[in-house]
Amino acid sequence: MYEYLISQVKFNEQGLVPAVAQCCESQEILMMAWMNEESLRQTLLNGEVCYWSRSRQSLWRKGETSGHTQSLKELRLDCDGDTILLRVSQKGSACHTGARTCFFRLYDEGGDIFVSES
Amino acid sequence: MYEYLISQVKFNEQGLVPAVAQCCESQEILMMAWMNEESLRQTLLNGEVCYWSRSRQSLWRKGETSGHTQSLKELRLDCDGDTILLRVSQKGSACHTGARTCFFRLYDEGGDIFVSES
Numbered sequence: 001m002y003e004y005l006i007s008q009v010k011f012n013e014q015g016l017v018p019a020v021a022q023c024c025e026s027q028e029i030l031m032m033a034w035m036n037e038e039s040l041r042q043t044l045l046n047g048e049v050c051y052w053s054r055s056r057q058s059l060w061r062k063g064e065t066s067g068h069t070q071s072l073k074e075l076r077l078d079c080d081g082d083t084i085l086l087r088v089s090q091k092g093s094a095c096h097t098g099a100r101t102c103f104f105r106l107y108d109e110g111g112d113i114f115v116s117e118s
Numbered sequence: 119m120y121e122y123l124i125s126q127v128k129f130n131e132q133g134l135v136p137a138v139a140q141c142c143e144s145q146e147i148l149m150m151a152w153m154n155e156e157s158l159r160q161t162l163l164n165g166e167v168c169y170w171s172r173s174r175q176s177l178w179r180k181g182e183t184s185g186h187t188q189s190l191k192e193l194r195l196d197c198d199g200d201t202i203l204l205r206v207s208q209k210g211s212a213c214h215t216g217a218r219t220c221f222f223r224l225y226d227e228g229g230d231i232f233v234s235e236s
Contacts, residue, residue: 001228001229002229003229004229004230004231005225005229005231008223008231018136018150020138020147020150022147027145027146029138029140029147029203031196031201032136032138032196032201074224074225075224075225076221076222076223076224076225077221077223077225077231078149078150078220078221078223079213079214079215079217079220079222079223080220083149083150083220083221085147085221095197096197097197099197102196102197102198102201103194103195103196103201103203104194104197105126105194105195105196105197106192106193106194107123107192107193107194107195110119111119111120111121111122111123112122113122113123113126113195
């Protein structure tokens with residue numbers, strides 16, 4: 001039953017597609033990571049987000065060790081099918097640093113970057 | 119004055135970094151596109167978002183022909199510096215189809231995808 005969706009996704013030459021995770025409650029952008037076809041299938045099957053780790057070259061079941069899982073609430077595809085939007089319910093922090101979102105580094109017009117929870 | 123920021127961005131082997139645009143008013147995710155160093159500099163310099171078009175292999179000043187520009191309100195970098203979050207004020211529609219956001223294709227648990235403004 002995922003075949004139609006999968007047929008609409010344009011995986012790149014490495015078989016990957018970028019996936020942006022957004023908190024469905026706060027609307028914060030939590031992180032961006034990559035999916036291959038298998039991780040997309042796993043996500044749809046289990047309702048918990050699974051990415052593809054490019055560094056480890058393996059499936060990355062988000063929160064498997066930390067417990068900071070992402071429950072999938074909604075999945076959207078962009079107009080040309082080359083980016084996925086995951087609307088999720090995030091348990092704990094999305095970022096490995098312990099921050100709620102990975103985008104905690106805010107660029108300041110003065111030229112600095114400072115740490116700021118959004 | 120952008121040197122510190124640029125030094126923190128991890129461009130990929132093609133010299134590109136993914137940039138996610140979020141509407142700073144509605145919090146919608148509008149689109150995902152790519153930037154190279156020059157488009158990032160142009161964005162910071164002009165305060166209007168400029169991407170790198172991979173298909174045309176040229177700078178892509180968002181809205182230059184359509185008028186649907188994106189004014190940069192805030193720029194964030196993720197924990198490992200390989201994704202940029204642009205918080206923008208979007209004039210008109212972000213998507214070339216005329217939709218407000220590129221992510222108008224909603225996947226339904228029944229296996230279909232239907233068009234839905236968020």
